[in-house]
Amino acid sequence: MMVPDRLGWSxxxxxxxxxxxxxxxxxxxxxxxxxxxxxxxxxxxxIFAAGFRSVLGxxxxxxxxTYVLYQEYIAPGLIAMxxxxxxxxxxxxxxxxxxxxxxxxxxxxxYPRWFVLSAKLIAGVAVSILQVYAFLLIAWFWDIRPPPIGxxxxxxxxxxxxxxxGSIGLLLSSTIRQLENFAGVMNFVIFPMFFASSALYPLxxxxxxxxxxxxxxxxxxxxxxxxxxxxxxxxxxxxxxxGVVIAVTAAFLxxxxxxxxxxxxxxxxxxxxxxx
Amino acid sequence: MQHDTKPALRxxxxxxxxxxxxxxxxxxxxxxxxxxxALLGVxxxxxxxxxxxxTRLYDNISGSIEVCGHDxxxxxxxxxxxxxxxxxxxxxxxxxTIRQNLRYHAALHGIGRREAIERGDRVLERVGxxxxxxxxxxxxxxxxxxxxxxxxxxxxxxxxxxxxxxxxGLDVRSRTDVVDTVRALADSGEVGVLWATHLxxxxxxxDPVVLLHKxxxxxxxxxxxxxxxxxLSDRFLALTGVDGREIAA
Numbered sequence: 235m236m237v238p239d240r241l242g243w244s245x246x247x248x249x250x251x252x253x254x255x256x257x258x259x260x261x262x263x264x265x266x267x268x269x270x271x272x273x274x275x276x277x278x279x280x281i282f283a284a285g286f287r288s289v290l291g292x293x294x295x296x297x298x299x300t301y302v303l304y305q306e307y308i309a310p311g312l313i314a315m316x317x318x319x320x321x322x323x324x325x326x327x328x329x330x331x332x333x334x335x336x337x338x339x340x341x342x343x344x345y346p347r348w349f350v351l352s353a354k355l356i357a358g359v360a361v362s363i364l365q366v367y368a369f370l371l372i373a374w375f376w377d378i379r380p381p382p383i384g385x386x387x388x389x390x391x392x393x394x395x396x397x398x399x400g401s402i403g404l405l406l407s408s409t410i411r412q413l414e415n416f417a418g419v420m421n422f423v424i425f426p427m428f429f430a431s432s433a434l435y436p437l438x439x440x441x442x443x444x445x446x447x448x449x450x451x452x453x454x455x456x457x458x459x460x461x462x463x464x465x466x467x468x469x470x471x472x473x474x475x476x477g478v479v480i481a482v483t484a485a486f487l488x489x490x491x492x493x494x495x496x497x498x499x500x501x502x503x504x505x506x507x508x509x510x
Numbered sequence: 511m512q513h514d515t516k517p518a519l520r521x522x523x524x525x526x527x528x529x530x531x532x533x534x535x536x537x538x539x540x541x542x543x544x545x546x547x548a549l550l551g552v553x554x555x556x557x558x559x560x561x562x563x564x565t566r567l568y569d570n571i572s573g574s575i576e577v578c579g580h581d582x583x584x585x586x587x588x589x590x591x592x593x594x595x596x597x598x599x600x601x602x603x604x605x606x607t608i609r610q611n612l613r614y615h616a617a618l619h620g621i622g623r624r625e626a627i628e629r630g631d632r633v634l635e636r637v638g639x640x641x642x643x644x645x646x647x648x649x650x651x652x653x654x655x656x657x658x659x660x661x662x663x664x665x666x667x668x669x670x671x672x673x674x675x676x677x678x679g680l681d682v683r684s685r686t687d688v689v690d691t692v693r694a695l696a697d698s699g700e701v702g703v704l705w706a707t708h709l710x711x712x713x714x715x716x717d718p719v720v721l722l723h724k725x726x727x728x729x730x731x732x733x734x735x736x737x738x739x740x741x742l743s744d745r746f747l748a749l750t751g752v753d754g755r756e757i758a759a
Contacts, residue, residue, distance in 0.1 A: 240666075241587050245620025252617020256603070256610075263605055335599030342565050343618040344591035350618075496569040 241344055249345055250353040257357035261364075271319060271365045272372070275312035279376060283308055295436055297468040309378045310464035311433025313388075314456065316369060317362045317396045322424055324358035325403030329410050341494075348491040355404055355487070359396035366392055384467045391466030391476075395459035398479045401486035402455075408493035431457040432464075455482040516579030517542050518592075518670040518702030519564070524573035526559055526725075533559040534725040536573070543669060544699035546692070548713045548733070549706040550742075551722035552752055557706040558598055560722075561674045564704075565595055578669050591619065594663030594701075598674040600655060604648040608639065608658045611647060612665055619666040626665070633661040637691050653684025660691060664701075671701045677709065685712070710743040723750045 239245070261268065283305035294301060331337040343350050370378070370385065380388075406419055430450045432440075437457070441448040451457050455478060462475035519541040526534040534556045541547045551557050562568045564575055566586050575582045577589040602611050609630055616626035634640045637657040647655060656676055663671060673692060677685040689712050696703045705712070713719060715734035719742075720727055728749050729736045737745045746752075 240620035241591060248620045248622050249618050252614055255617070256606075256614045259610065260603075260605065335597050335601035336603060338565070338567065338595070338597050339601050339615065340618065341567060342590055342593070342595055344587045344589075345618075345620075346587070496566055 246345055246349060249343060249350070250356065253340075253350075253353040254357040254360055257354075257361055261361045267323070268365070268368075271316060271323075272368055274319065275316055275369055276372060278308065278312055278315070279305055279373060279378070295438070297465045297470045297472075303377075305376065306378055307436075308434055309373060309380075310467055311428075311431070311460050313366050313369065313392075313463050313467075314395060314399075314433060314460045315428055316365050317359075317392070317399050317459070318424060318427060318456065320358060320362035320365060321396070321399035321401075321403040322406070322419065323403075324354070324361075324400055325407035325410075325419075328354070328404070328407040332407075347494055347496075351404060351491055351494055352487070355397060355400045358400045358403075359393060362396045362400075363389070363392050380467045381469055383469045387469045388463065388466045391462045394476065394479045394483070395462055398455060398459055398483040398486070401483050401490060404490040405486050405493065408490055427454060427456040430454050431460055433457075433460045455479070458482075514578070516576065518545075518578060519704060520574075520576045521560070521564070522574045522576075524560070524563060524570055524575060526556075526563060526568065526570065526572075532725055534563075537722070537725070537727055538573075539704075539720045539727070539730065541670065541702040541704050543702045544696060545718060546696040546703045546705060547718045547720065549704055549720050549722060550708070550710065550713065550746070551706075552708050552750075554724075555708075555722045556725040557722060558674055559725075561595075561597075561672055561706065564672060565593065566590065591666065592669045594666065594668035594671045596656070596659045596663050596671075596673040596676050598678065600659070602647045602655060602659060602662065605646065607644050607646050608634070608650075608661070609643045611658070612643075612662055615662045616665050621666060629665055630661075633664045636664065636695075637661045638687070651684065653680050653687055656680065656684070656688050657691060660688070660695075664695070667700075669701055671695065671703045672706075673703065674706045675708070676705070677707065677712065685709075710741075710746065713742060721746060721749065723752075 287304045328337065331340070340350055340354065341347065406423065410419065430447065431454050432451060433456070437448060437451055440451055458475040458478040461472050462479055465472040465475065517540050519539075521537055521539045524534055524537045525532070537556070537560060539547070539549075549557055549560070559568070563570045564577070564582065566582055570583060578592045580589040580592070582589040603614070606614070612630040612633070613623065613626045616629060621629065630643065631640065634643050637660050639654060639657055639661060642650065642654060647658065650658065660673075660676070671692070676692070677688050680688065692703055692705065695701050713733045715732065715737070717733045719729075719731065719733045719736055721729040721736065733742050736742065
């Protein structure tokens with residue numbers, strides 16, 4: 235029996251690459267998913283940013299060293315938005331997989347469940363990174379031109395923020411029992427997270443109009459994903475944002491793994507998750 | 511290698527409840543290597559719950575479940591690595607080809623690409639789908655999908671093969687194909703098969719049978735012994751008092 239040999243780390247690497255490979259194949263086959271992931275931020279960039287350019291004045295705040303156009307300010311927010319949607323879409327596909335039974339294929343893998351779920355998360359992040367760079371390529375022609383080094387320093391930030399947003403989606407997927415409930419997630423998770431953050435306007439501007447809203451934005455983890463990306467795009471590190479993103483990732487991923495563990499969590503206890 | 515002499519599956523005194531609903535009560539059964547064991551019961555008997563416990567989708571809180579001597583609770587990795595499963599609901603990725611599905615499954619068991627290609631050809635040959643390997647799953651017939659799922663379950667050379675209502679929704683010809691394929695696997699002596707079904711005509715007199723009803727094992731033994739001088743379905747009706755239409759094929 236060769237079985238035990240495959241259960242080590244070399245086997246796990248094979249499993250991880252297989253999960254990423256499947257996600258990539260599915261992604262290339264779903265052209266409309268790729269297009270909508272690209273069109274959504276571009277619409278914001280081309281229309282929303284153009285309309286608000288003259289309305290919203292911005293002072294010089296780090297990491298910017300000069301006045302920037304509004305479209306340049308919201309670019310990091312739109313990048314984070316791509317990852318936010320992607321994270322939620324991955325969790326949507328997990329709910330769908332659970333309904334169709336495809337999820338079981340994943341869960342009967344001999345590797346620990348924390349590993350399998352993390353691999354699934356990494357696969358989703360890889361796809362979101364492809365989307366972000368495609369967006370940045372088009373944005374370049376729209377005069378969003380960060381320093382060349384920024385494209386490189388952005389990568390680790392994208393991995394961290396993608397992991398955070400994906401782990402939030404993963405936890406949601408463990409608690410949502412049916413696909414129909416997913417529309418609620420869009421309304422109650424995606425939109426509030428996006429709007430109550432520093433994605434569209436700097437926090438000091440929000441503070442001027444509402445102290446409460448400022449507090450909400452300050453506690454919103456999405457704000458830190460946006461700021462991490464914003465600084466990284468200009469070759470800088472926002473350590474506080476990085477710390478918050480890592481901590482939130484650990485908390486949500488831990489909770490999701492707990493929820494998917496058959497001996498502890500919620501998924502295995504639900505009768506509705508399996509036909510009897 | 512003492513694990514290699516252990517039965518493919520041993521379920522010992524397993525009970526499971528969903529809240530106040532008792533789904534399984536003190537279920538015990540054994541599947542030896544090379545044996546085709548039929549788990550018979552109407553819908554709702556607890557067959558799928560038992561499968562969910564064996565595959566670790568649910569946690570077994572009472573009793574024990576061992577696959578080739580590995581307790582699924584204490585050593586889930588080695589236990590799952592020796593188990594191939596065909597679920598009641600179809601679980602292949604419809605947008606991928608059969609070979610892509612096989613490769614994905616192989617990866618989930620730590621089998622690399624090159625080896626997956628070799629194994630894929632071997633298992634597809636075995637289930638009679640070698641010429642369909644490049645077809646998208648969505649283009650296959652119901653019987654072909656089932657056989658593809660069996661091929662997938664065999665990719666990692668399991669010692670235990672679990673099939674949950676694998677013939678549901680298939681026409682007579684496809685059903686026969688699927689049952690014959692699985693019986694041939696058991697006859698080869700390499701795998702023990704636990705075949706859950708509510709279709710009594712899939713069981714032969716010499717088959718070991720576990721009769722499950724309302725979460726309890728009503729009878730165990732060869733189908734011929736249990737049936738006695740009446741058809742197995744009649745004996746089942748007499749034991750359970752269920753409506754005959756529930757077990758109609």
